[in-house]
Amino acid sequence: MAAVNRDPRTAPHGMRNDALLAVALAALATALGLVGDHGLQPDALGWTLLLAAHVALVWRRRSPVLVMLVALACVAPYHALDNNHTAPIPATMVVLYTIAATGTVRRTLLTGTTVLGATLIINAVTNPDGVLEILRISGWIVAVLFLGIDVRYYRQYVASIVERAVRAERTREEEARRRVAEERLRIARDLHDLLAHSITLIGVQTSVAAHVLAADPERLDRETVAKALDDIAGTCRAARGELRTTLEVLREHGSPDARGPLPGLDGVPDLVETARLAGARVEQTVRIRQAPPAVGAAVYRIVQEALTNAVRHAGPEPAVRVDLYEKDGALHLAVTDDGTGPPDAAQPGFGIVGMRERARSVGGSLDAGPRAQGGFEVAAVLPMTTLEGTG
Structure with missing residues (x-):
């Protein structure tokens, strides 16, 4: 054969x-x-x-x-x-x-x-006089020619099956590579958001403790120092737990989506409170309580990155506002600050790129840049109905 x-x-x-x-x-x-x-x-x-x-x-x-x-x-x-x-x-x-x-x-x-x-x-x-001989010879010639044609078509059929199998295998390999690339990108975004947020807060809280210790050694405010150190410890514990959840994906042998419960809209108040502990004067207006899990997770990460950037770049005790509301079947998100930080704060880095990718992952869009009246703004529009498997 x-x-x-x-x-x-x-x-x-x-x-x-x-x-x-x-x-x-x-x-x-x-x-x-x-x-x-x-x-x-x-x-x-x-x-x-x-x-x-x-x-x-x-x-x-x-x-x-x-x-x-x-x-x-x-x-x-x-x-x-x-x-x-x-x-x-x-x-x-x-x-x-x-x-x-x-x-x-x-x-x-x-x-x-x-x-x-x-x-x-x-x-x-x-x-x-050999009429029968003529018929016999003609029959053999026709039979051999038809046999060759049949074998030729059979070979073409087998070749088409093999080609389809090769294309299917190549498609599966490309799909596997695409999924691996998407998963690596997702993990990179999660690690960036987590580590940037936690390290920024730890840096701010450490600066507070150092300032209290150096301000007046004779009249040490032990209560303030203890609170700053407790805040640092709490931030480290939260970061360690979230980092463990993220890294478990790398050890998961089953479905790549088995990543545990994702933070959503209910985690936004905790982000706001953490930013306040870091010295930011944050006001929030949340007029929506429920959203699809993928949209909620995207909102959480975008707010987390926006608050981290505000604490890092908007100067001491920045005024920050977080607005969340639903309009025309979409979730609207805006995080603004008064922008007294360094002028290079608006330069796009991995954080802004990651926020845009998270918005696109649920079919939304995001804009980030300086405001005309001063300060910086992150604005996103996320549809409340996402495609299956996104996020």
Whole structure:
């Protein structure tokens, strides 16, 4: 079946195999010639023409039409000289099969017509009364040609199945690579949001503790220092828990979406309170309580990154406002600050890029940049109906 399924023109060691086939067919033709057909045996010229027709079979895969012409040039005079008519038949059938199995239907029909015409002419000259012989020869020629055509179409069918299987496998590999890339990007966003937020808060709280310790060593405000240290410890515990949840995805052997409960709208007040502990004067207006889990998670991460940027870049005790409301079937989010921080705070970095990616992941959009009246603003519009599997 492997030999039938494979295109003979691409088979390994094709010329060597054809040489062996030519030797075998020549031996068979010799045996048939010696047995005799109605007492006929080839003479010296007949043997020369018969064996010369078999030599051409060595190149039947490379140039089947040329091989057929050479074989006809040898076989036609062989039959015309009334030599043994059975001996060349196996080689002739192999040549006809090769033409049909490797060429187009049009070429096969043209070849069959040519061979049949030459056969009928030769048989009419050498054996005018052999009507049954003509029918028998014609039937074998037609049968061999149809066999070659059938094998050719079967090979094309097998090749199409293999090609579809290869394309399907390539598609699966590309899909797997895409999913891996998306998961890596998601983990990178989560780690950036978590670490940037936590490290910023820890830095601010540490600065508060250091300021209290250095302000008046003689009158140490132990209560303020203790509170700052407790805030640092609480931030570290929260960061450690969220980091553990994020890293569990890397060890998960099942579904890549098994990442535990995602923070949502209910986590926004905690973000606001944490920013207040870091020194920001945050006001919030939340006029929506429920949203799809993916949208809620995107809102949480966007607010987290926006508040982190405000605490980091908007200067000491920045005034920050968080607005959340629903309008026209979409969730509108805005985080603004008074922007007294350094002028390079508006330069886009991984944080802003991550916020935009989170908005796009649920089919929304996000704009971030300085305001005309001063300060910085992050504004997002997220649809309340997300596609399945997003987020």
